[in-house]
Amino acid sequence: MKKDKTDSLLLLIRNGQAMTLRQQLRLTVELSIPSIVAQISAIAMQYIDAAMVGRLGAGAAASIGLVSTTTWLFWGTCSAAATGFSVQVAHHVGASRLAEARAVLRQAILSVSIFSLALAGIGALISGSLPVWLGGTEEINRGASAYFLIFALSLPLLQLNFLAGSMLRCSGNMRVPGLLNVLMCLLDVVFNFFLIFPTREVEWFGLSLHMPGAGLGVTGAALGTAAAEAVVAGLMMWYLIARSNDLKLKGERGSFRPTWGTVRKALHIGLPMGVEHIVICGAQIMTTVIVAPLGVFAIAANSFGITAESLCYMPGYGIADAATTLVGQSLGAGRKDLTRRFARITVGMGMAVMGVMGVILYVGAPLIMGSMTPDAEVQRLGVEALRIEAFAEPMFAAAIVAYGVFVGAGNTLVPCLMNFFSIWAVRLTLAAALAPSMGLNGVWLAMCIELCFRGLIFLIRLERGKWMKISRQ
DSSP states (O other): OHHHHHHHHHHHHHTTOOOOHHHHHHHHHHHHHHHHHHHHHHHHHHHHHHHHHHTTOHHHHHHHHHHHHHHHHHHHHHHHHHHHHHHHHHHHHHTTOHHHHHHHHHHHHHHHHHHHHHHHHHHHHHTTTHHHHTTOOHHHHHHHHHHHHHHHHTHHHHHHHHHHHHHHHHTTOOHHHHHHHHHHHHHHHHHHHHHHSEEEEEEETTEEEEEEEEOOTHHHHHHHHHHHHHHHHHHHHHHHHHTOTTTOOTTOOOOOOOOHHHHHHHHHHHHHHHHHHHHHHHHHHHHHHHHGGGOHHHHHHHHHHHHHHHHHHHHHHHHHHHHHHHHHHHHHTTOHHHHHHHHHHHHHHHHHHHHHHHHHHHHHHHHHHHHHOOOHHHHHHHHHHHHHHHTTHHHHHHHHHHHHHHHHTTOOHHHHHHHHHIIIIIIHHHHHHHHHHHTHHHHHHHHHHHHHHHHHHHHHHHHHOGGGOSOOO
């Protein structure tokens, strides 16, 4: 079976055996594909909520859109918390120290559960005031508050989902998290279908069907997503604890009490990643401030353009997940030669795949924008923006996948600072300078230049190799 072949290739890393270039490439591809599918399905869930709620009217869609940046911030913080522990597990698995890997897993379950409960409490406390702070109108504030409150209360489920998926991926199992994320996407559609809309008559293939519905609107969208997360979090944790070859805890005794050593390492890895999410959220807000004076058409085109482009870089993030696993296990096994080769292979593969996506983006820009809006002026601005951005996709891939490499090494502080400097000093400065004379094209040209610059500095750091000079966990 394919899974067995993947496991056998990972064992070559752990056992210190030689690997041919073909084996390295095959392992990279086999780990990347399920992760790419998972990344795309995660983005699809956001689109599903927006598209289904959008059928209720602009006000309902705006309720979700108003708090979307804040939900992304909380989402990223949970992801960073999980990564802080899963990278340690990757190092232990690579060194064949499976008992230590399971000890970290036990501590991680309790640690992130406490963390996510605290985060949920904070979210619940601010849910009533958040839409007002964000400048929402009375028409949408109530729906936005309800959506964010349910999102906040479901954070412990999301956190366990992230933790289990991250642990499985770092142990080399990409397939189960990928399949379960696809299932979550499908469940989200089903739950939303019955929770968002009221009881109604639906016509399918000429047949009229009486379809029951709760008619909860925006609240139904939040509940549907939370229900899908609950199902998948349960399945993911069950598989991790009861079925995982390397990490299952079933039948094994051990303490779940966190130790300072493990928590300290988790903070060293995860804290810079959490700060980075805050930095990027701030940059998104500043970009919106720069675009806003350009008018409603520019604002709409910018929003649609960001949505369209996100589909192009999801493969990069999928390959970055594979890079984290391969680099983490190779370093854990003490094989720096293999670590460097996997780093180069994954970055090169990411640049090639996203280069192709860039071509598709450039050629298909009119079709993409036409499917998102009927307004001719918004289409024109969006097409021009996407075609500018298409040229940056290969270097954007270099930054994305190299970052995954550094995460696998447990080295996140310097990449976080690099991202901070690149986005705030290069992108926003250029965007502010070019927008008054070039309009939206100036903002996207600044983004294109910045992504190329960021890719270049990440490639330079990758080749210097200092990121490998860490103490193994």
